Amino acid sequence: MPDQSTEKSENYSPRENASESSLEDDSLVKKAKGGDEQAYSQLVEKYERALFYHILKMVNDREQVEDLVQETFVKAFDNLDTYSTNYAFSTWLYRIATNHTIDYLRKKKLNTLSIDSPVKTKEGEMEMQLPDESAxxxxxxxxxxxxxxxxxxxxxxxxxxxxxxxxxxxxxxxxxxxxxxxxxxxxxxxxxxxxxxxxxxxxxxxxxxxx
Structure with missing residues (x-):
C-alpha cells in the first residue's frame, strides 16, 4: 500500500488552495494569452487601484505613479508567456510593479560617485559625493x-x-x-x-x- 502522505506531498501544488479570486485570474490570463481584449481590461480594472497605492508608497508623485502603473501592465501583458500558474498572478504582477518602480527610481538619481570612507573633520564624519564626469x-x-x-x-x-x-x-x-x-x-x-x-x-x- 503506497504511503498516502508521500503521495500527497509529491502531487501537491502551491496553488492547490488558491482562492476563488486567484483562480479567476488564471482564467482571465488564459483568455488574454488568446488575444481576448476584454480579459486584459478586466485584469487592469481589478488591479489598477491596488497597484497605484502599492507604487505610491515608493514614489510620492501621484501622476508619475499613474504612468508607472500603466507601464507595469504593459510589461506584464507583453510577458504573459513567462507567467507560471504555479504562483498567483497578483504576486507576479506586484513583483513586476516593484522592479519597474525601483528601475525608475535608479534612473532618476543623478550620476554620482560616492566616497565610501567618510572624511573625518572636527565637526564629525562627513560623507562626500562627487559628480560623475567620466561620461x-x-x-x-x-x-x-x-x-x-x-x-x-x-x-x-x-x-x-x-x-x-x-x-x-x-x-x-x-x-x-x-x-x-x-x-x-x-x-x-x-x-x-x-x-x-x-x-x-x-x-x-x-x-x-x-x-
Missing part, C-alpha cells in the same frame, strides 16, 4: 542614437496615439491638460496613452541591443 564621447553618441530610435518609433505610431505620447512625454502635460487640448474624455486619454506605450514597448524591445 565619454561614446556615451553621448549612444544617447543620441537612442533618442533618434525612440523619436522615430513615436513618429510611426498611429496619429491618435502619437499625439497623446508627444503631449505627455515631450510637452510634459498632465492627463487633464491633454484631455482639454484634445477635447477628449480623461478615460479615453488614459486608454490611448496605455495603448501607445504598449505599441512603443513592442517596437523598441526588438531594438534593445541598439540601446
Amino acid at each position: 565619454s564621447t561614446d556615451r553621448k553618441i549612444i544617447q543620441k542614437q537612442r533618442q533618434k530610435i525612440v523619436q522615430q518609433a513615436i513618429q510611426d505610431l498611429p496619429e491618435k496615439y502619437r499625439k497623446v505620447i508627444e503631449l505627455r512625454h515631450m510637452e510634459e502635460k498632465s492627463y487633464k491638460e491633454i484631455s482639454e487640448v484634445l477635447d477628449s474624455p480623461l478615460g479615453t486619454v488614459k486608454a490611448h496613452i496605455f495603448r501607445a506605450r504598449e505599441l512603443l514597448y513592442k517596437e523598441l524591445k526588438d531594438k534593445k541591443g541598439r540601446f
